[in-house]
Amino acid sequence: MDRLIYLDYAATTPMRPEVLEAMMPYFIEDFGNPSSLYTLGRQARGAVEDARDRIAAFIGANPREIVFTSGGTESDNMAIKGIAFANEKKGNHIITTPIEHHAVLEPCHFLAKRGYEITYLPVDEHGMVDPADVEKAITNKTVLVSIMHANNEVGTIEPLEEIGKITREKGVYLHTDAVQTFGHIPINVNELGVDLLSVSAHKLYGPKGVGVLYIRKGTRMVPTAHGGSQENNRRAGTHNVAGIVGLAKAVEIAEREMVSEAKRLSELRDRLLHGLIEKIPNARLTGHPTKRLPNNASVCLVGAEGEAMLLSLDMEGISLSSGSACTSGTLEPSHVLLAMGIPAEIAHSSLRLTLGDKTTREDVDYVLEILPPIVERLRAMSPLDEAWKGEQ
Amino acid sequence: MYSEKVMEHFRNPRNVGEVKKPDGIGEVGNPVCGDMMRITIKVKDDKIKDIKFKTLGCGAAIATSSMITELAIGKPLKEAEKISRQDIADALDGLPAQKMHCSVLAADGLREAIADYRSKIKK
Numbered sequence: 001m002d003r004l005i006y007l008d009y010a011a012t013t014p015m016r017p018e019v020l021e022a023m024m025p026y027f028i029e030d031f032g033n034p035s036s037l038y039t040l041g042r043q044a045r046g047a048v049e050d051a052r053d054r055i056a057a058f059i060g061a062n063p064r065e066i067v068f069t070s071g072g073t074e075s076d077n078m079a080i081k082g083i084a085f086a087n088e089k090k091g092n093h094i095i096t097t098p099i100e101h102h103a104v105l106e107p108c109h110f111l112a113k114r115g116y117e118i119t120y121l122p123v124d125e126h127g128m129v130d131p132a133d134v135e136k137a138i139t140n141k142t143v144l145v146s147i148m149h150a151n152n153e154v155g156t157i158e159p160l161e162e163i164g165k166i167t168r169e170k171g172v173y174l175h176t177d178a179v180q181t182f183g184h185i186p187i188n189v190n191e192l193g194v195d196l197l198s199v200s201a202h203k204l205y206g207p208k209g210v211g212v213l214y215i216r217k218g219t220r221m222v223p224t225a226h227g228g229s230q231e232n233n234r235r236a237g238t239h240n241v242a243g244i245v246g247l248a249k250a251v252e253i254a255e256r257e258m259v260s261e262a263k264r265l266s267e268l269r270d271r272l273l274h275g276l277i278e279k280i281p282n283a284r285l286t287g288h289p290t291k292r293l294p295n296n297a298s299v300c301l302v303g304a305e306g307e308a309m310l311l312s313l314d315m316e317g318i319s320l321s322s323g324s325a326c327t328s329g330t331l332e333p334s335h336v337l338l339a340m341g342i343p344a345e346i347a348h349s350s351l352r353l354t355l356g357d358k359t360t361r362e363d364v365d366y367v368l369e370i371l372p373p374i375v376e377r378l379r380a381m382s383p384l385d386e387a388w389k390g391e392q
Numbered sequence: 393m394y395s396e397k398v399m400e401h402f403r404n405p406r407n408v409g410e411v412k413k414p415d416g417i418g419e420v421g422n423p424v425c426g427d428m429m430r431i432t433i434k435v436k437d438d439k440i441k442d443i444k445f446k447t448l449g450c451g452a453a454i455a456t457s458s459m460i461t462e463l464a465i466g467k468p469l470k471e472a473e474k475i476s477r478q479d480i481a482d483a484l485d486g487l488p489a490q491k492m493h494c495s496v497l498a499a500d501g502l503r504e505a506i507a508d509y510r511s512k513i514k515k
């Protein structure tokens with residue numbers, strides 16, 4: 001295989017060499033525990049606090065509102081269970097959407113089994129939540145609204161600012177899973193009106209296994225990991241110093257490059273999407289046509305199955321992902337596509353191409369050359385080869 | 393995840409298409425589940441003389457379809473209809489557990505084509 005084209009940046013990203021460089025001293029030389037009082041500990045503590053300052057400034061927060069975690073999954077769990085358990089006296093109602101990542105959906109399922117009421121708001125065919133539905137769903141028992149900033153499969157960016165106005169007015173906490181947007185599009189927690197916001201380092205060229213939960217000052221919540229008094233008693237456990245330093249370095253790079261990179265990627269994304277739609281009969285875009293992540297091109301290519309396309313592309317050196325049942329280990333296609341009203345038989349043909357810092361125009365053109373004949377071959381093999389040619 | 397043999401059959405599936413004037417047709421699966429298969433056979437002297445498949449599905453669905461055509465061709469109907477999902481999986485050097493249902497599809501497809509042939513000659 002002479003070419004390797006990675007188009008799954010929404011799954012994870014390679015670390016930037018500068019990030020690794022920044023992390024290196026904290027494994028062997030400056031290995032101290034940030035909770036220790038001697039010099040070595042204080043040095044590590046200093047590195048953690050510098051990182052906290054930088055990340056807070058990046059999203060318009062106060063450094064005391066930043067809690068370091070082990071990644072997006074822990075941040076989501078902590079936000080949902082931490083708010084639910086601390087506000088039991090007020091109520092047991094949580095509002096979310098059916099298109100959240102499993103790191104939000106599963107904590108909600110867990111709470112539902114223990115007597116909590118969970119409302120899943122509808123989304124439209126683009127995966128968009130209607131703020132009016134949020135307003136209607138809030139009751140005097142509602143303790144939390146959790147709506148992702150942008151969807152990881154189809155890239156749709158949710159109208160959080162409007163939702164934030166509603167939750168503020170109603171006095172209900174708002175959490176957002178910003179794992180796919182942090183470091184990719186500008187975020188200001190005050191403009192969004194969120195009380196909690198989840199971040200993961202490995203989606204912005206940082207290390208895996210480290211993240212942040214932003215918690216607005218005054219938010220009533222309980223920890224989910226009990227132990228030492230780190231992070232102001234909000235999250236126990238010795239800090240992942242190197243990881244935290246790596247995340248801050250990734251943020252520093254994003255501060256510099258985010259705006260121009262978003263522009264570059266959205267142009268490549270559009271070239272890719274237009275090319276696919278032009279070259280493949282009956283290709284259809286999934287997600288919102290304009291309010292979408294700069295790097296997300298996702299499509300359904302009905303008549304060809306997702307995993308079969310993925311394997312065929314892998315043989316040509318192209319890595320990407322699919323929402324078909326056969327790639328998930330279950331027999332169900334993507335819950336996101338189904339919630340958007342896409343029929344299962346079409347959802348099985350979904351592909352997600354997510355671009356990143358190493359993606360070039362040549363890569364995009366290579367995909368546009370390789371993918372159409374793959375789809376054609378698989379469609380020719382299908383017993384339903386008329387279905388996709390027909391009226392649809 | 394897949395064996396070399398599965399990948400080889402996925403890359404170069406045998407007997408794709410439809411036999412002309414088939415003696416039996418087997419259609420199994422359903423597009424909602426993501427897997428759909430159509431097997432057509434030509435029968436002579438109670439043996440499978442020709443067999444072809446068309447499949448919409450994942451890599452395993454395509455490889456198991458291809459493999460069953462290889463296993464079945466030339467076999468007496470009585471033997472062909474006994475090909476089990478395990479036989480197909482074994483011939484492919486194994487399938488991941490969550491993909492065994494694909495081999496069920498192929499085995500069922502062939503049995504249905506044979507049943508279709510038998511119901512036609514009775515008439």
Ligand SMILES: Cc1ncc(COP(=O)(O)O)c(C=O)c1O
Pocket residue numbers: 010011070071072073074076101103148151152177179180200201202209211
């Ligand atoms: C939207 C979203 N939320 C949460 C996560 C989980 O983050 P992590 O892998 O850091 O646990 C991911 C990534 O897989 C994601 O895309």
